[in-house]
Amino acid sequence: xxxxLLAVLLTAILTQNFVLAKFLGICPFLGxxxxxxxxxxxxxxxIFVMVLATAVTYPINQLILVKNDLEYLQxxxxxxxxxxxxxxxxxxxxxxxxxxxxxxxxxxPLITTNCAVLGVVLLNVDNGYNFVTSLVNSFGGGVGxxxxxxxxxxxxxxxxxxxxxxxxxxxxITLIAAALTSVSFLGFSGLIDNIFR
Amino acid sequence: MNTILIPVVIVAAMGLVLGLGLAVxxxxxxxPVDEKAEKIRACLPGANxxxxxxxxxxxxxxxxxxxxxxxxxxxxxxxxxxxxGIAKVLGVEAGDVKQMxxxxxxxxxxSNVGLKLDYSGVKSCKMAAQLFGGPxxxxxxxxxxxxxxxxxxxxxxxxxxxxxxxxxxxxxSCKMCMNICPRGLIELYPVEEAHAGVFCKNxxxxxxxxxxxxxxxxxxxxxxxxCEAGAVTIENNVAHVDTKKCTGCGKxxxxxxxxxxxxxxxxxxx
Numbered sequence: 497x498x499x500x501l502l503a504v505l506l507t508a509i510l511t512q513n514f515v516l517a518k519f520l521g522i523c524p525f526l527g528x529x530x531x532x533x534x535x536x537x538x539x540x541x542x543i544f545v546m547v548l549a550t551a552v553t554y555p556i557n558q559l560i561l562v563k564n565d566l567e568y569l570q571x572x573x574x575x576x577x578x579x580x581x582x583x584x585x586x587x588x589x590x591x592x593x594x595x596x597x598x599x600x601x602x603x604x605p606l607i608t609t610n611c612a613v614l615g616v617v618l619l620n621v622d623n624g625y626n627f628v629t630s631l632v633n634s635f636g637g638g639v640g641x642x643x644x645x646x647x648x649x650x651x652x653x654x655x656x657x658x659x660x661x662x663x664x665x666x667x668x669i670t671l672i673a674a675a676l677t678s679v680s681f682l683g684f685s686g687l688i689d690n691i692f693r
Numbered sequence: 694m695n696t697i698l699i700p701v702v703i704v705a706a707m708g709l710v711l712g713l714g715l716a717v718x719x720x721x722x723x724x725p726v727d728e729k730a731e732k733i734r735a736c737l738p739g740a741n742x743x744x745x746x747x748x749x750x751x752x753x754x755x756x757x758x759x760x761x762x763x764x765x766x767x768x769x770x771x772x773x774x775x776x777x778g779i780a781k782v783l784g785v786e787a788g789d790v791k792q793m794x795x796x797x798x799x800x801x802x803x804s805n806v807g808l809k810l811d812y813s814g815v816k817s818c819k820m821a822a823q824l825f826g827g828p829x830x831x832x833x834x835x836x837x838x839x840x841x842x843x844x845x846x847x848x849x850x851x852x853x854x855x856x857x858x859x860x861x862x863x864x865x866s867c868k869m870c871m872n873i874c875p876r877g878l879i880e881l882y883p884v885e886e887a888h889a890g891v892f893c894k895n896x897x898x899x900x901x902x903x904x905x906x907x908x909x910x911x912x913x914x915x916x917x918x919x920c921e922a923g924a925v926t927i928e929n930n931v932a933h934v935d936t937k938k939c940t941g942c943g944k945x946x947x948x949x950x951x952x953x954x955x956x957x958x959x960x961x962x963x
Binding site: 560572573576577580590591592657658659 | 699700704707708711712715722723814815816817
């Protein structure tokens with residue numbers, strides 16, 4: 497069981513990285529990765545929301561949707577639930593955990609309908625994971641997002657001081673760098689299968 | 694019929710429950726808003742430049758309303774209006790606001806300073822400064838790649854023959870340029886008071902400075918002797934004019950053999 501969970505975790509972080517292999521959550525990946533500390537803040541918020549969203553949507557899916565043969569409503573219901581959930585968390589944090597709100601607060605609304613968050617809950621359902629595996633997969637997905645963000649923030653900071661041809665300045669070179677980072681993650685493919693064979 | 698009705702009812706019910714939940718939560722967990730801070734915040738310009746030393750306008754407003762600071766005159770961009778507005782909200786006397794303006798203390802343009810290397814790297818002061826102290830002969834002066842120009846939120850800085858210059862009409866004294874300049878050449882001067890300033894930061898000995906720049910301060914002490922108000926001092930081989938003591942007589946400017954001392958502000962301003 498532990499072996500399976502570890503495999504799921506590492507798969508989510510490395511081989512099936514949400515940003516670099518599944519291309520989900522590209523918007524924050526390009527938008528918030530300019531500085532290392534904002535990248536880390538955003539990623540921590542993503543990890544938090546991913547795990548929380550899975551914990552809430554799993555029972556809703558099992559108890560309401562599957563029971564009534566309404567699996568086709570998953571996408572819209574999950575969007576609804578996650579959006580409300582993030583709002584609730586934001587209100588809660590603002591009241592009781594002010595320091596955490598100050599550091600994560602501005603990122604939380606950005607994540608409300610982030611495709612990576614929605615993607616992780618939908619994929620959990622698609623893969624038929626049970627509750628614990630779903631949580632582990634979500635956590636791994638969040639950590640994978642963190643890894644990608646931190647790596648890419650480093651690349652972006654180097655790009656700032658590089659002499660870039662005029663035609664490529666700004667977004668083009670960022671996309672090229674993102675593509676190369678993504679290619680580098682291909683190196684992990686097959687890793688998990690071979691470790692846990 | 695049921696195949697349509699059940700999903701509609703379920704989603705609608707969910708939406709209703711979640712909406713009501715959020716509404717209740719926002720009431721129950723509502724954070725009491727500090728009205729004083731809100732009012733103070735309305736007086737501030739919202740530039741979030743950090744010149745006051747707090748984390749943006751909200752931080753300054755919160756600090757004022759909580760009594761962490763009683764200085765109402767810290768906002769550079771807001772100037773007198775902001776200080777008076779804050780003082781009104783707090784019910785205190787407005788602090789004395791000196792309208793400040795950023796000044797680049799260097800005259801090392803290309804006719805005054807020679808180049809010692811042909812720099813073709815990244816067009817950035819920060820980068821160029823790391824390579825043998827920059828392409829110019831003077832290793833204390835303006836590098837002229839315009840890091841400050843890029844960082845000025847008000848477009849007040851421009852490059853003029855290899856030296857950055859600040860347009861005092863546009864400058865909001867937010868200190869962004871002061872923090873970014875790798876040489877620390879930019880300083881704030883009061884608009885209405887300062888009349889003379891040393892446009893040089895070269896701490897080398899006079900002979901070395903003279904070789905590097907035609908208009909550098911060679912620390913000859915003539916300005917110190919000629920100043921009647923005792924406003925000029927020499928420290929680390931470079932003269933400095935105390936704006937509080939300077940009367941604006943202009944004798945140091947006339948006396949300066951290299952022309953390193955110049956007027957900071959023409960009196961016409963504001």
